[in-house]
Amino acid sequence: MGAWRNGKFIAHDDDFDYVILIDEIEKIPEIYEKFKNSLQNSKYKLRLIETYAHKIEVYDENYGKYALLGRDCQKKYNNNDYHYVSIDVQFYIKDNDKYTKLYYVKSSTCSFSNKTILPLTSIELENEFFNAPAKIEQFLVENYGSLDPNASYNAKTGLYEI
Secondary structure, rough: HHHHHHHHOOOOEEEEEEEEEEEOOHHHHHHHHHHHHOOOOOOEEEEEEEOOOOOEEEEEHOOOOOOOOOOOOOOOOOHHOEEOEEEEEEEEEEEOOOEEEEHHHHHHHOEEEEEEEOOOOEEEOEEEEEOOOOHHHHHHHHEEEOOOOOOEEEEOOOOEEO
C-alpha cells in the first residue's frame, strides 16, 4: 500500500508481503522446503504458518519479537508471537478463473479474478521495482478496504474504513 500511495514503506508496517499463486494447497510444504534450503547458511529464519493463515514468514531474530496484546487477538491467532522486519510469503490458490487468498483463513474469503492479478505489472518502492497485480488499486481496495491514510482498521469487517 505504501508503494502505491507514495513509493515508500508505511511507517507502522513491519513486513514486506509477497504472493505466490498456486494451484493446489499441497504445494505449500514443498515451497517451504525450497525456501528453507535456500536460507540454510544465512542469518534469516523462517517458519511455516498453517493456523490462522497459510503463509511462510522470513525474519531476522536479531530484531526481536512481540506478542499481540488482548485476549481476543491472542485467541484469534493461537498465541503466536510475531517477528519484526519479516517477509510474509502469502499464498493465493487458483479456483477456476480467480485466485482465493489463503491469508486469514478464518475470516471472510477474498478472491480476485485473473484479470485483477494477471498479467503482472510493476510498482516502485524506495527506488526499487517489484512485481505487482495488474490492477493495483482494485486489488488493494478489495484486500484492505479504504486506501485513505486516515482510515482505521475495523476488526469486525477486517477492512480499513473512514
